[in-house]
Amino acid sequence: MKIFVVTGQTATGKTKLAFNIAKKNKGDLINCDSRQIYKYLDVVTGKDIDKDWRFISIKKSGHFDIGYYQKMTKTVAQKSINDFKNQLPDYPKIWLYDIITPNQSFSSYDYVQCANYVIDYLLNQKKTPVIVGGSYFYLKHLLYGIETEKIPPDWNLRKNLARKKVKELQKILLTIDPATYQKLNHSDLNNPHRLIRKIEIASAKNQLPLKPSSRPQGLIFQKGYSIKIYGLRFKKKADLVSAIKKRIEQRLAKGALNEAKKILNMGFQTSDSGLKTIGYQPLFAYLNHQISLKEAINRWQTAEVQYAKRQETFMKKDKNIIWRQL
RNA sequence: GCCGAGGUAGCCAAGGUGGUCACGGCGGGGGUCUGAAAAACCUCAGAUGUCAGUUCGACUCUGACCCUCGGCA
Numbered sequence: 001m002k003i004f005v006v007t008g009q010t011a012t013g014k015t016k017l018a019f020n021i022a023k024k025n026k027g028d029l030i031n032c033d034s035r036q037i038y039k040y041l042d043v044v045t046g047k048d049i050d051k052d053w054r055f056i057s058i059k060k061s062g063h064f065d066i067g068y069y070q071k072m073t074k075t076v077a078q079k080s081i082n083d084f085k086n087q088l089p090d091y092p093k094i095w096l097y098d099i100i101t102p103n104q105s106f107s108s109y110d111y112v113q114c115a116n117y118v119i120d121y122l123l124n125q126k127k128t129p130v131i132v133g134g135s136y137f138y139l140k141h142l143l144y145g146i147e148t149e150k151i152p153p154d155w156n157l158r159k160n161l162a163r164k165k166v167k168e169l170q171k172i173l174l175t176i177d178p179a180t181y182q183k184l185n186h187s188d189l190n191n192p193h194r195l196i197r198k199i200e201i202a203s204a205k206n207q208l209p210l211k212p213s214s215r216p217q218g219l220i221f222q223k224g225y226s227i228k229i230y231g232l233r234f235k236k237k238a239d240l241v242s243a244i245k246k247r248i249e250q251r252l253a254k255g256a257l258n259e260a261k262k263i264l265n266m267g268f269q270t271s272d273s274g275l276k277t278i279g280y281q282p283l284f285a286y287l288n289h290q291i292s293l294k295e296a297i298n299r300w301q302t303a304e305v306q307y308a309k310r311q312e313t314f315m316k317k318d319k320n321i322i323w324r325q326l
Numbered sequence: 327g328c329c330g331a332g333g334u335a336g337c338c339a340a341g342g343u344g345g346u347c348a349c350g351g352c353g354g355g356g357g358u359c360u361g362a363a364a365a366a367c368c369u370c371a372g373a374u375g376u377c378a379g380u381u382c383g384a385c386u387c388u389g390a391c392c393c394u395c396g397g398c399a
Contacts, residue, residue, distance in 0.1 A: 010364080035364055045364085109361035137363045146360050153361065166367095187358040187368035194359080194366070201361095278364045302353075307364050313357065 001123055001225055006132040007032070007139055007315065008232030009308045011243040012326055015048045017232065018132035022092035025128040028068065030118050031096040032133030032142070037106060038274040039098040040266065043251050043259045045277060047097055055098060059117070063104055066114055068093040092130070095122075102263065102274025107153070109146065111138040119219070136314050143229070143320075145218035151204040161196045169195040177202035220320070231321040233312055239326065244304045248279075248297060257283060278303045 002025065006018040018029050031037065035045040042049075049069050057067035071091040095118045100106050115138075119129045133139070161169060173195055174181045180198055188194045220227055234240040260283040268275060270284050282296035282303075291299075315321060 033364085105362070107361040108363075112361090135363070137359075137365090141360065144360085148360055151361075158362090185358065185368080187366095189368085191358085191367040193362060197361075273362070273365090276362090276365065303364075306353095309355095310357095310364090314359070314363090317359095 002128050003119065003219065003225055003227045004128065004130045005032075005139065005143070005227065005229040006130065006232070007134055007136060007229065007321070008324075009234060009240065009311050010134050010304060011240065011247050011308070012232035012234065014132050014134065014232055017230065018130045019092055022128065022130045025130070026126070027128035027130045028093045028095060028122055030115055030122075030129050030131045031094060032111075032115070032131050032135055032139050034106075034111070034133075034135035034138055035274070035277045036097050036133070037099045037111070038102050038277075039100065040102060040259075040263055040268075041274055041277055041280075043254045043256045044279040044283070046247070046251060049094065049097070053094075058121075064099050064110065064114060066096065066099060066117060068095045069097055100274075102268050103272040105153070105273055108138050108141045109150070109152075111135075112142050112146070115142050116219075134311055136311060136318075140318070141218070143218045143220045143227075145221065148201060151201050154200050154204070157200055157203065158196055161199060162192075166190055166192055166195070169199065173199050173202065177205075227320075229318075229321045231315055231318075231323045233323060233325060235325045240308055241301075241305055244308070245301055248300055248304070251279075252297070257287070260284060261287060278307060 004018075004021050004025070004027065006014045006021065008014055015029070021027060022029055033045070035041060036047050038045070052072050053069045054072055055067055055069050057065055059066040070093050096114055099114060115131065119131075122129045131139070131142070161172075164172075169192060170181070170189065176199065180202060184198075219225060234243070256279065260280055263275070263280070264270075264284070264287070270281065275281070275284075279300045282291065282299040285291045285299075286293050286296035
């Protein structure tokens with residue numbers, strides 16, 4: 001059973017490659033972009049769908065809405081899907097867009113659950129999963145598994161700890177789990193998010209009886225799967241920058257500003273987790289007359305370029321990625 | 327042309343009665359990464375407009391010059 005993965009830097013044309021692979025292998029795309037998972041964040045996140053596509057939900061579990069986008073022919077798009085099910089064009093579907101709303105929380109663990117569900121679903125239908133996206137954190141967990149115990153977020157704890165200074169968090173961790181504390185590097189030691197997570201794990205361990213960690217395994221360790229992981233990246237930084245600039249212009253032309261406005265009108269807060277997505281904050285600042293449009297665009301571009309660099313730093317440690325330079 | 331303000335790294339910017347060649351922020355380079363990840367965090371590099379003078383010593387004082395920004399003309 002074949003599984004393809006297309007990952008890499010932003011703005012490298014991952015989706016296009018994924019579509020080509022899917023067409024040749026009777027496949028569907030499975031989104032692995034942590035932003036396109038949100039409903040309503042369409043233009044700024046660059047979802048590759050337009051009016052011809054329709055969302056079909058196949059499973060709602062908890063607050064997750066798992067489904068796919070299906071390309072329609074012009075006439076079909078206007079009528080009921082059921083009447084035309086057999087006439088739909090044979091075109092790869094896109095799974096795992098629009099799972100949650102921008103104010104809902106979603107973790108890499110959640111992603112792995114959703115993705116595995118869809119992968120099984122497709123393999124059962126003898127279809128080829130083509131996982132596509134640049135959220136390597138999600139991808140890493142999907143491919144290689146999550147070794148730590150499955151300790152869910154403790155929102156009360158997080159809320160309390162969020163008010164504390166880094167030094168205090170360090171002290172707490174040092175007290176309840178000195179072994180973990182000693183292993184922290186300089187970066188993690190000053191990272192409130194990660195300190196809080198470590199404290200969360202340590203205090204859960206203290207409360208629950210320690211069970212032998214049943215090592216959940218990632219896709220890559222499962223027998224019978226042949227997985228190819230492609231990574232796209234630019235050879236020259238100047239090309240990355242111009243690709244990003246061009247894409248932002250296109251997204252603005254497609255109505256990125258209206259989308260930002262619409263999202264605020266829907267009642268979402270600028271602090272909602274989905275709206276930490278690159279692009280929205282500067283657009284909000286512009287809409288509030290805090291900065292010029294030019295400044296907003298600059299900030300957006302800079303943030304994208306910085307993100308692309310972080311992606312590469314993270315991904316290049318993965319020796320299973322087959323790189324294609326652009 | 328005159329009056330005023332000012333010229334500190336790619337950008338913004340602090341400073342001091344002259345004395346380890348200078349606080350920060352952004353941007354840039356390099357990293358971290360196992361239930362927030364398009365997040366959060368770590369780390370490195372880089373500067374006193376030009377020329378002269380005073381002084382043991384000037385980025386800091388003096389003068390000239392060159393620019394920039396206001397106002398007057």
